[in-house]
Amino acid sequence: MDAKEFTNGLAELRGVRDQIKKAEKELTKLQANRDQRIKALGVYPKAKPDRLAPAAGVSVKDIVALVPQLAPTSQEEEGPDVKPSTAEPQAPVEPTGASAPAMSPIAAQPATESLPSTGDTEAATPNEQPVITVAAAQAEPAEQATPATDPATPADASATRELPSIPEGAAGDRWFTVARNLVSTRPDYSQQPRPTVFLDATTGDLIHRDQRVRLDLGQASAHEILTAVFAHVPDSIERIYVTAGDPWHRDADRYPYLKDAVRAWLDAPMPNGWKVESRRGNDRLAGHFVPDRHGGTPVGRWERGDQHVEIRSVSEWFDPEGADVATVRHALTLLWQALKTDWPDVVLMGSPSQTGRDLWARTIPTKAGARWADGYPVMSDEIRQLLHATSGQGRTELITPPRVPEQLPALHEFDRTLAYGKHTWASGVGAPQRVTAQTFASWSEKEKANALFAPSHWQVKVTIPDDWNHVGILPSAVEGDRAWTYPHQAGRTFTTWAGGAEVNLALRNPITPWKIEILDGLLWESGTPLKEWSEKLKTAWSRLSAAAAHAGTDDLRKAYKLASRGARSILLYGIGGFAQRPTTTSGSVPIGSESEIPRDAKVTSISDDTVAWERTKMSRNPNAHPEWASGVWSAARAALLSTRAKSADGQTVHVGALHLPPGSVVAFRTDAIYTTVMPDWPYNGEPGDYLLKGTTPHSVTAPTVESEFYTLQSLGRSLLQEQQHDLI
Incomplete structure (x- = not known):
């Protein structure tokens, strides 16, 4: 076999690999279909797992896992989340709840309304009284072309994923407590920095303090990197930041999945006494970390006697964008200096998430008599599990023909600047109050509206208006990688969980109110546990961004720019760190x-x-606050559809997807909207403002798959950079 035959063989092998991936994807769909059928048959009163199992080709264990009520009643334990019953299982009953109040629509607000000084987008401040109307108000829609729709299109191509509910009666009421002896308190110690070096794994350039050397990394295995690095630096170095090269991806072509290649790189033999780190004092982050998702960065941790070291990517903090290794080191130094203004004892830990949680803990009040001076209590395991199961993060959606034209007239990307920083002014604290449908129905219209403006999380039955022709507002859980979709079909009814910000928007949206019935809910006392922390981070981000704009050299400008992104990452991933996986x-x-x-x-x-x-x-993590992460994510998703911005003359302007023509929104990506129209939205560089990040001003074919979308995204960003360069 010669080199050409070998190359051709590799190409054929990759083709087989792609066919396998395609078959696995189809198998996943069939398995989801099978599981849905099992659940449907499982409600039959005489259904037995030993009859369903052979028909489905799975084990009895798999049947019981999908349909728990088929497990023998005598084996069920009376735990806090189980309500024993001797009755035979019945077919599910369509839930009914208490109608949400009619509320004044967003579009009906006076055009001269000013923004609250510290308020959240579209949410009332604690002292603001929402306006309640007697009848459901409906904004007059603008005269715009309605996109073609296909009534035969299924509501969703993915199988619906059933979300948990709170048990009825006393069993559910017991959930609404805080964890015993578990509170978030201010640390009484200082973090110790880990001596760090920076390595470009492509060129071999290593920066240790102010010294720079060029290393021979061989094939850039973990062992070769450690050997080369410690030939030039002292054994006291504990962290190696890789700034370029991604050595853990070097054998990606040999494995069907990227994480398999990463795992093989981390688990390769380590001579000369190195072994996987087992534990270091009270540090639970020992051992390797392999991300589940594509694009995540791994962390390798090894030890040799008393020597400990970790290899990780600086891309956890920001995309280096080809910056020199010295510039990357300078960026993290600038970030540390910016944070030191408000946190004199700041230490940049391994990741922005770790750093964010540590900095937040140092803002917990300690003044005697202050609210929460004894620490923020952690909610019960059951409530934390519920929030984990019923709270999504960023909205990711690709809208394809016939909902948008097959030939798009243009495509523009608008991204919200430091979006999460806009939604940290108020959060729920303490144990939540349970609000059942009966409780909600007993309240006055004002009490209902106040609850929907407060930190809250609701189980709702949703009915989309019969004349709806825009994007969806509330999430619906589905099986598969997407996890959440956003139903938009006129007249559709579904049951879901959503944060108060999104339920509020569904009732007040600028087109026509959705019908919402409250089935159950969690209502918190409003507090400001994140406000001081986020304000300090936003200040650091603002200073670094301003310095980047006025830097005298390209390298310094790049360093400040990367440092500002590092501050953004601390805020973004710090909020995500409050969420906790069971x-x-x-x-x-x-x-x-x-x-x-x-x-x-x-x-x-x-x-x-x-x-x-x-x-x-759930583990006993004293800083586990999924209610905070869930609230920020919900508010950010709502603001993606409708929020307020301040124009140059100080007037309020409503912006977001629902303020664009129907059929013009092509995609959502967390904080970004991709649209065929160019709205005149103000940009002041403030958190939450929409920034034009990419533009394709000519006709393009509408993307139907992710790869086509990302190709257009890259094209739009490149074209905008060319336009901006021409203006200089």
């Missing part, structure tokens, strides 16, 4: 020893001699 454990006991099953576990299968169980729990 961990799942499983086990089995012999028949007759069911008392050994943990009380909060559920039975997943029963065989001739064993009972298998599974338990999902």
Whole structure:
């Protein structure tokens, strides 16, 4: 075999790999279809798992996991989230709830309304009284062309994912507590910095303090990197930041999935006494970290005697964009200096998420008599699990023909600047109040509206208006990678969970109000646990951004620009760090020893001699506050559709997707809108403002898959850079 045959063979092998991926994707769809059918058949009163299992080609355990009520009642434990019942399972009943109040639509607000000085977008401040109308107000829609729709199109191509509910009665009421002896308190110690070096794994350039050397990294395996680095730096170095090269991706072509290549790189043999780090003092972050998602960056941790070191990517902080290794080091130095103004003892930890949580903890009030001076309590395990299961993050959606024209007249990208920083002015604190449909119905219209303006999370039954012709507002859970979709079909009814900001917007949107019925909800006391922290970070970001605009050299301008992005990452990932993922454990006991099953576990299968169980729990993390992350994400998704900005003359302007013509929105990406029209939205460089980030001013074919979309995204950004360069 010669080199040409080998190259051709590799190409054919990649083709087989792509066919396998395609088949696996189709298999995933079939499995989701199968699971939905199992759930549908599982509501039949006489359904038995041993009859469903052979028909579906799965085990009894799999059946019980999908339809828990098919597990024998005698094996169910009376945990806090289980309501024992001897009745046979019944078909689900369509939920009914309390109607949400009619509220004045956004478009009806006076054009001269001024923005609250510290208020959130479209949400009332705690002292502001929302306007309540007697009848449902409807904004007169502008005369715009309605995009072609296909009534035969299914509501969603993905199978609906069932979301959890709060148990009825006392069993559910017990959820509404705080975790015992678990509070977020201000640390009484200072973080210790880890000596760090910076390495360009492409060129081999290494920066240690002010010294620069060129290394021979060989094939850039983990062992070769450690050997080369420690030949020039002292053993006290504990962190190696890779600024370019991504060495853990070097064998990506040999593996079907990128994470497999990363895992192989991390787990490769390590001679000369190196081994995977097991634990260092109280540091739980020992061992390697392999991201589940594409694009995530791994962290490798090794030890040799008393020597400890980690290799990680600086892209956790920002995209270096080809910057020299010395410029990257300078950027993190500038970031540290900017933060030191407000946090004299600041230490940049391994990631912006770790750094963000540490800096936040140092803003917790300690003054005697101050509200929450004893720390912010952590909610019960059940409420944290509920929020994890029912709260999405950024909105990612590609809208394809016939909802948009097959040939787009243009495509423009508008991205919200430091968006999450706009939504940290108020958050829910303490144990939430439960608001059942009955409780909500008993309130006055003013009390209902106040609740929807407060930090809250609601289970709702939603009905989209019959004449709706725009994008969806509220999320709906689906199986598969997307996790959440945004139903838009006129007349559709669905049940979901959503934050107060989104429910509020559905009722007040500038087109026509949606019908909302409250089924259950969580309502918190409003507090400001994130305000001081986010204000300091926004100040650092603003200073660094301004310095970048006035820097005297290209390298200095780049360093300040990267440093400002680092401040943004601390805020962004710090908020994400408050969300907490549950961990799942499983086990089995012999028949007759069911008392050994943990009380909060559920039975997943029963065989001739064993009972298998599974338990999902939250760790005792004193800084676990998913209610804060959930609230910020909900407010940001709502602002993507409608929010307020201040024009040059100080007037309020309403901006967002719902203020664009129907059929003009092509995609959403977390904080960005891609549209075929060029709106005249003001940009003042403030958090939450929409910045034009890309523009394709000519006709293009509408993307139908992600790869086509990202191609157009890159094209638009390149064209805008060319336009801006021509203006200089």
